[in-house]
Amino acid sequence: MNYSERVIADLEQRYSDQPEFIQAAKEVLTTLQPALDRHPEYEKAGLLERLVEPERIVIFRVPWVDDSGKVQVNRGYRIQFNSAIGPYKGGLRLHPSVNLSILKFLGFEQVFKNSLTTLPMGGAKGGSDFDPKGKSDSEVMRFCQSFMTELVKHIGPDTDVPAGDIGTGGREIGYMFGQYKRLTNSWQSVLTGKGLSYGGSLARPEATGYGAVYFLLDMLKEKGDSIDGKTIVVSGSGNVAQYAIQKAEQLGGKVVTCSDSNGYVYDPEGIDFDLLCQIKQVERGRIKEYAERKAGVTYHEGERPWGEKCDIAMPCATQNELELDDAKKLVAGGCKYVVEGANMPTSTEATEYVMANGVYFAPGKAANAGGVATSGLEMSQNHEHLSWSFDEVDEKLHGIMDSIYAAASGAAKEYGHEGDLVFGANIAGFLKVADAMMAQGIC
Numbered sequence: 329m330n331y332s333e334r335v336i337a338d339l340e341q342r343y344s345d346q347p348e349f350i351q352a353a354k355e356v357l358t359t360l361q362p363a364l365d366r367h368p369e370y371e372k373a374g375l376l377e378r379l380v381e382p383e384r385i386v387i388f389r390v391p392w393v394d395d396s397g398k399v400q401v402n403r404g405y406r407i408q409f410n411s412a413i414g415p416y417k418g419g420l421r422l423h424p425s426v427n428l429s430i431l432k433f434l435g436f437e438q439v440f441k442n443s444l445t446t447l448p449m450g451g452a453k454g455g456s457d458f459d460p461k462g463k464s465d466s467e468v469m470r471f472c473q474s475f476m477t478e479l480v481k482h483i484g485p486d487t488d489v490p491a492g493d494i495g496t497g498g499r500e501i502g503y504m505f506g507q508y509k510r511l512t513n514s515w516q517s518v519l520t521g522k523g524l525s526y527g528g529s530l531a532r533p534e535a536t537g538y539g540a541v542y543f544l545l546d547m548l549k550e551k552g553d554s555i556d557g558k559t560i561v562v563s564g565s566g567n568v569a570q571y572a573i574q575k576a577e578q579l580g581g582k583v584v585t586c587s588d589s590n591g592y593v594y595d596p597e598g599i600d601f602d603l604l605c606q607i608k609q610v611e612r613g614r615i616k617e618y619a620e621r622k623a624g625v626t627y628h629e630g631e632r633p634w635g636e637k638c639d640i641a642m643p644c645a646t647q648n649e650l651e652l653d654d655a656k657k658l659v660a661g662g663c664k665y666v667v668e669g670a671n672m673p674t675s676t677e678a679t680e681y682v683m684a685n686g687v688y689f690a691p692g693k694a695a696n697a698g699g700v701a702t703s704g705l706e707m708s709q710n711h712e713h714l715s716w717s718f719d720e721v722d723e724k725l726h727g728i729m730d731s732i733y734a735a736a737s738g739a740a741k742e743y744g745h746e747g748d749l750v751f752g753a754n755i756a757g758f759l760k761v762a763d764a765m766m767a768q769g770i771c
């Protein structure tokens with residue numbers, strides 16, 4: 329067994345109860361050996377063993393009072409995974425499925441993603457098994473205030489700067505920011521994804537979806553292709569999906585699906601972005617309502633969209649939502665590009681299948697890095713006490729996505745795996761973190 333295989337075997341033994349974390353760690357470690365061969369000093373320094381172990385995990389009780397006066401208790405987490413290249417940075421997920429395995433996978437991915445952005449940000453993730461769905465604004469506020477009452481002890485503008493993720497949007501960030509300010513009596517850049525009136529950045533809501541489409545443009549260009557007239561299948565209907573749909577349509581693509589955990593809609597005319605935002609952002613409704621309000625749209629209860637014919641697939645909902653059977657349907661339907669807007673939405677088997685069948689595949693840690701990159705830009709604006717224009721932020725975002733594409737495709741080529749963006753993104757993200765860890769001694 330080589331070095332990375334030994335570390336994987338040890339992880340599988342110690343964390344057999346953390347399948348998502350093992351999946352994410354294996355997906356990265358199995359691609360690193362060529363870089364490890366060039367740096368034999370990493371093994372003696374226990375670099376991989378340190379890389380897969382979070383620097384700190386905080387788990388805490390979150391008690392709050394519901395509208396009927398009953399006390400509810402949720403579990404809160406913050407996984408501070410790696411601070412070698414900058415303060416911890418990464419989102420907070422609020423969803424009933426949240427557990428240690430899911431947050432460790434997300435925190436681990438974030439380390440490499442943040443490294444790829446070229447900005448000085450370490451990797452972290454957190455959240456709670458609280459479900460904002462179906463809760464009143466007052467209940468969400470009381471939960472967020474209680475969550476922040478503990479989290480405040482562990483974060484800070486130069487320590488750890490959380491942001492949104494599934495279930496955590498502008499409303500939740502606002503409530504958490506208010507509580508942070510109240511507890512510390514200071515206005516600091518301690519959360520990103522803030523509202524525009526209190527330090528948020530223009531284009532941060534759009535950034536992850538737009539960034540994924542900018543990354544897609546680079547992939548298409550490499551193949552001498554263009555987005556114009558392409559049929560695109562998107563999953564999810566939250567923040568990432570909405571803005572991926574908007575940008576893809578602005579640039580001439582036709583997005584025919586979007587979904588939620590209950591099912592998907594198929595719109596042969598192309599998804600109506602304004603109607604989607606009305607239902608999801610304003611009314612916080614279900615995607616089924618889109619089909620109820622627009623003629624010619626079909627709703628597919630309990631199904632995923634991957635059986636629809638397309639040129640491009642963009643999974644933008646959640647982990648492992650595109651499995652081997654779905655991958656076979658995509659390939660059979662002529663899909664040529666898969667771009668991960670979500671984190672690890674494609675299972676390992678599905679990724680291997682599409683790549684083996686000529687699909688140009690973009691891993692989430694590269695393709696969805698525009699969100700955290702723009703969070704980094706929000707921090708810069710806060711530190712400088714400035715607000716950049718939408719176009720200025722969007723242009724920087726586009727430039728960062730181009731540089732991530734260049735880094736991933738360049739590293740793939742340099743290490744003998746031309747065209748393999750999984751390989752290239754992992755190696756490029758890893759080398760910067762490894763270099764910083766080596767420079768800082770055993771810590």
Ligand SMILES: NC(=O)C1=CN([C@@H]2O[C@H](COP(=O)(O)OP(=O)(O)OC[C@H]3O[C@@H](n4cnc5c(N)ncnc54)[C@H](O)[C@@H]3O)[C@@H](O)[C@H]2O)C=CC1
Pocket residue numbers: 492493494495496536564565566567568569587588589590644645646647649669670671696697699700
């Ligand atoms: N918001 C951001 O800036 C970033 C988000 N991501 C990732 O993108 C993905 C989506 O996040 P957001 O759009 O921010 O969250 P969101 O909460 O705005 O939307 C999530 C969407 O996924 C759907 N969904 C959840 N579970 C599902 C399931 N089992 N099957 C089908 N649909 C399901 C929800 O109905 C919702 O439409 C997540 O993997 C997140 O980690 C990645 C980078 C940045």
Ligand SMILES: O=C(O)CCC(=O)C(=O)O
Pocket residue numbers: 417418419420438441489490491492493520671696697699700701703
């Ligand atoms: O903007 C951020 O800090 C976090 C974004 C995030 O959670 C992610 O990239 O998955």
